Amino acid sequence: MASRRDVETGVPGAAALRLDDDFGFAIGTIFRAYVKAVEAALDDTPGGPRGYQVLAAAVQGDAGSQRSLARRLGVDRTVMTYLLDDLERAGLVERRPDPADRRNRHIVVTEHGREHWAKLRSEVGRVEHRILGVLPDGPRQTFRDLLCEVAGHVNAHDRMPPDCQEVADLGKSGEQAPTPRNGRRRSTS
Amino acid sequence: MASRRDVETGVPGAAALRLDDDFGFAIGTIFRAYVKAVEAALDDTPGGPRGYQVLAAAVQGDAGSQRSLARRLGVDRTVMTYLLDDLERAGLVERRPDPADRRNRHIVVTEHGREHWAKLRSEVGRVEHRILGVLPDGPRQTFRDLLCEVAGHVNAHDRMPPDCQEVADLGKSGEQAPTPRNGRRRSTS
DNA sequence: TATTGTTATACTCTATAACTATA
DNA sequence: TATAGTTATAGAGTATAACAATA
Numbered sequence: 001m002a003s004r005r006d007v008e009t010g011v012p013g014a015a016a017l018r019l020d021d022d023f024g025f026a027i028g029t030i031f032r033a034y035v036k037a038v039e040a041a042l043d044d045t046p047g048g049p050r051g052y053q054v055l056a057a058a059v060q061g062d063a064g065s066q067r068s069l070a071r072r073l074g075v076d077r078t079v080m081t082y083l084l085d086d087l088e089r090a091g092l093v094e095r096r097p098d099p100a101d102r103r104n105r106h107i108v109v110t111e112h113g114r115e116h117w118a119k120l121r122s123e124v125g126r127v128e129h130r131i132l133g134v135l136p137d138g139p140r141q142t143f144r145d146l147l148c149e150v151a152g153h154v155n156a157h158d159r160m161p162p163d164c165q166e167v168a169d170l171g172k173s174g175e176q177a178p179t180p181r182n183g184r185r186r187s188t189s
Numbered sequence: 190m191a192s193r194r195d196v197e198t199g200v201p202g203a204a205a206l207r208l209d210d211d212f213g214f215a216i217g218t219i220f221r222a223y224v225k226a227v228e229a230a231l232d233d234t235p236g237g238p239r240g241y242q243v244l245a246a247a248v249q250g251d252a253g254s255q256r257s258l259a260r261r262l263g264v265d266r267t268v269m270t271y272l273l274d275d276l277e278r279a280g281l282v283e284r285r286p287d288p289a290d291r292r293n294r295h296i297v298v299t300e301h302g303r304e305h306w307a308k309l310r311s312e313v314g315r316v317e318h319r320i321l322g323v324l325p326d327g328p329r330q331t332f333r334d335l336l337c338e339v340a341g342h343v344n345a346h347d348r349m350p351p352d353c354q355e356v357a358d359l360g361k362s363g364e365q366a367p368t369p370r371n372g373r374r375r376s377t378s
Numbered sequence: 379t380a381t382t383g384t385t386a387t388a389c390t391c392t393a394t395a396a397c398t399a400t401a
Numbered sequence: 402t403a404t405a406g407t408t409a410t411a412g413a414g415t416a417t418a419a420c421a422a423t424a
Contacts, residue, residue, distance in 0.1 A: 023317045023333065024223060024238065025340070026336045026337045026339075026340035027219060027223060028220065028224075029340040029343055029344055030216060030340050030343055031217065031220040032263065034213060035217075053211075053213075065405075065406095074218070075392095076392070076394095077405080077406070078392085078393080078406090081406065081407060081408085095406095101401075102401085104400095104405065104406090105406070124213065128212045128213070131343060134342040135339065139335055142331065142335070144212065146324060146328055146331070147219070147332070148215045149323060149324065150320065150332070151218040153322075254383095255383065256381085265416070267383090267384080267415085268415070268416090269383090270383065270384060270385085271414095290382085291422080292422070293381095293382065294383070
């Protein structure tokens, strides 16, 4: 049960004293480096990484309505509107009104969007390959599998799958937490 | 060399079609969930996760000057000023002028800061433990080790260690990339 | 002149709250 | 009344540039 670090900290899996062994710092470092590199690769894509994910969902064909897609991607529905405005203006996706419920709008890729995504996909893949390049083949695949397993679990608990949505109501109100804590305002001019 | 997915994509380690197997989505999901939970745990700590990391460095005793610490944490030096303003006002750290070079200011913990950090440390550890809770002990430690290995590599390549800083000049100018790409401005009113 | 730290300003991103239309 | 989508406004976070003190 106890890992090697527990002797030091007394807490299972506690944050380490050394920065290069801190979980939060490690995942933050990787995430920022990945986002930065992907943003560079997605320079000509509206919405950057977000737009790419929307495009990916649309290519897959199961993007669904704006609302459900926004929930799945963890963004606010208003952000999704802006995102789709940009993607639609670039001719990558289209908003298609749902005949069954005319309040909904389904997101579908255009042919151009499909081609564009195919190109982006390989570029993004190269970024991932570069970031994970330190690890040998075996450990890299292990790491990837574990990462996806953890993410899947987090996703299932934090933001319920779009199907069993009604179970999620446990005091948490809307889409995202406000989190204003950094009260920095000195300049009153 | 080729993983199971390469057959589909043609690119080693390429982003997957399915969202739950996408590297970027996975690490983004974990990172956001972690930050959100940590922010909740660090509600009474100025600067949130950033402030916690500054505090950790100060407790460790090798925080150094504001500049070097900012570089190590990957934040702008102006942000570091605001961060330290808040932490100092809360009585957690102190700015101590460096006798050797009076431009520098060394960051040191107060006794209160040390006690506060000890409490935060265990709370943050619990968050990590909860996020990684799906994985059995063995795989969890494996995942942690691989994560830190990748992060260490990324850190060494992306932002050179504070010592051999002069090697880093390869066209990249300052601290952080601007990255304005999301040209969304419709309201001209 | 270069660098550390500070301050002020502008801009980007996001949240919130209206509003419209459908149900 | 409730929901999907849109729009406008306000706030938080960050970058940029100017500045002061020191080297």
